Amino acid sequence: MSDFRAIDKEFDKKYIWHPYTSMLNPLPSYGVTHTDQNKLYLDTGEVLIDGMASWWSAIHGYNHPKLVSAITQQAQTMSHVMFGGITHAPAVELCKKLVAITPEPLNRVFLADSGSVSVEVAIKMALQYWISKGNTQKNKLMTAQKGYHGDTFAAMSVCDPVNSMHSMYQGFLPEHVFVNAPRAKFGGPVDLAELEQLEQAFHTHHREVAAFIIEPIVQNAGGMNFYNPTYLAKLRELCDKYDVLLILDEIATGFGRTGKLFACEHANISPDIMCIGKALTGGTMTLSATLTTEKVAIGISEGEAGVLMHGPTFMGNPLACAVANASIDLLIETNWQQQITRINQAMSTLKRCEALDEVTNVRTLGAIGVVEIDKNVDVAKIQRFFVEQGIWIRPFGKLIYIMPPYITPTEDIERLANAIYQAIEQQQY
Ligand SMILES: *Cc1c(COP(=O)(O)O)cnc(C)c1O
Numbered sequence: 001m002s003d004f005r006a007i008d009k010e011f012d013k014k015y016i017w018h019p020y021t022s023m024l025n026p027l028p029s030y031g032v033t034h035t036d037q038n039k040l041y042l043d044t045g046e047v048l049i050d051g052m053a054s055w056w057s058a059i060h061g062y063n064h065p066k067l068v069s070a071i072t073q074q075a076q077t078m079s080h081v082m083f084g085g086i087t088h089a090p091a092v093e094l095c096k097k098l099v100a101i102t103p104e105p106l107n108r109v110f111l112a113d114s115g116s117v118s119v120e121v122a123i124k125m126a127l128q129y130w131i132s133k134g135n136t137q138k139n140k141l142m143t144a145q146k147g148y149h150g151d152t153f154a155a156m157s158v159c160d161p162v163n164s165m166h167s168m169y170q171g172f173l174p175e176h177v178f179v180n181a182p183r184a185k186f187g188g189p190v191d192l193a194e195l196e197q198l199e200q201a202f203h204t205h206h207r208e209v210a211a212f213i214i215e216p217i218v219q220n221a222g223g224m225n226f227y228n229p230t231y232l233a234k235l236r237e238l239c240d241k242y243d244v245l246l247i248l249d250e251i252a253t254g255f256g257r258t259g260k261l262f263a264c265e266h267a268n269i270s271p272d273i274m275c276i277g278k279a280l281t282g283g284t285m286t287l288s289a290t291l292t293t294e295k296v297a298i299g300i301s302e303g304e305a306g307v308l309m310h311g312p313t314f315m316g317n318p319l320a321c322a323v324a325n326a327s328i329d330l331l332i333e334t335n336w337q338q339q340i341t342r343i344n345q346a347m348s349t350l351k352r353c354e355a356l357d358e359v360t361n362v363r364t365l366g367a368i369g370v371v372e373i374d375k376n377v378d379v380a381k382i383q384r385f386f387v388e389q390g391i392w393i394r395p396f397g398k399l400i401y402i403m404p405p406y407i408t409p410t411e412d413i414e415r416l417a418n419a420i421y422q423a424i425e426q427q428q429y
Pocket residue numbers: 114115116117119148149150151215220249250251252277278
């Protein structure tokens with residue numbers, strides 16, 4: 001592994017957009033030449049312990065031989081073929097697996113290309129369902145503040161209206177009904193008043209609401225809020241009572257991250273529509289899916305349009321499906337629950353940060369660890385420090401958080417936690 005191509009970082013800086021960055025004054029980009037297990041290798045020689053799993057996705061770590069082999073074999077057989085009027089084994093096998101591992105009665109699958117697109121599809125499903133039923137009043141969504149559902153337009157319209165990166169598009173986006181962000185914390189007491197307020201909102205708005213959309217248990221990009229499962233159970237009850245569909249966005253939480261295969265299992269409920277993505281292909285390729293029930297799927301198809309109005313060019317991409325199959329098999333074969341428990345225990349070293357004045361809260365759930373501090377971090381500064389310490393973490397706002405690959409050795413979790421402690425203690429943010 002020596003012959004890596006040089007990275008033209010000057011070109012990158014001047015001409016290439018990175019997520020949420022300026023073209024005038026971009027944050028620095030580190031050049032990565034290759035990856036292996038839970039490590040990123042920089043072109044400048046540093047080896048970094050990965051605390052991000054490439055945004056929740058690389059659950060098995062990088063370059064897992066089973067995933068690499070699934071991709072190479074599929075590439076030799078068929079990289080892509082259109083899904084219109086054609087089907088293939090990797091897609092059929094994947095959809096069977098998804099139906100098997102997701103909660104009943106989710107059994108109809110739409111394959112899409114990214115998380116945001118799966119949210120668009122979920123919203124279309126909900127709107128089309130009610131139109132098909134002859135109900136044209138239900139043309140809004142209801143959602144909680146502090147949510148994050150992606151960067152495309154319909155997805156943006158249900159992100160937090162104030163603190164999301166999308167508030168500048170306000171006049172351009174459809175207006176939905178927002179309720180307070182869930183308050184009662186995971187593992188803490190139930191807040192009956194907030195459940196009562198939620199019911200009030202349903203009572204007031206249900207006639208115009210097609211669906212309630214929320215991230216189950218963990219509101220991630222909106223503040224890493226771990227909320228009480230009773231909130232979710234109440235939502236299910238209210239959706240049934242008031243004829244509103246429930247959309248759960250499991251894009252970040254799916255595939256074991258919170259300690260359950262899907263986070264809605266913490267509340268023993270299942271949605272009418274579920275979005276999955278991120279870890280679906282083990283962090284190798286972009287793929288997402290929107291699952292729904294027979295009731296919704298048939299409902300849509302009985303309508304005047306008769307079809308679901310969506311069909312991306314790369315729908316059901318065989319390469320992505322093949323590696324998703326391998327990733328799910330790997331997850332089920334390995335003792336993922338034990339891995340998550342081990343990581344969660346190792347992350348208790350984060351608790352040491354509570355002793356620091358600047359730290360307002362430390363919390364963990366499954367393989368997610370969060371340290372909240374008293375001011376917004378200087379991302380460039382703290383990342384430089386982390387890279388010097390040999391770790392990769394990308395904080396946002398007041399949150400320094402980790403969601404490492406499940407295969408991360410215990411001592412590497414401790415190194416991540418120690419580096420966070422040191423960054424705060426030495427004011428490197
Ligand atoms: C990442 C994410 C999305 C968007 O997925 P993309 O693949 O980035 O489009 C939507 N919802 C949640 C909860 C996410 O974490």
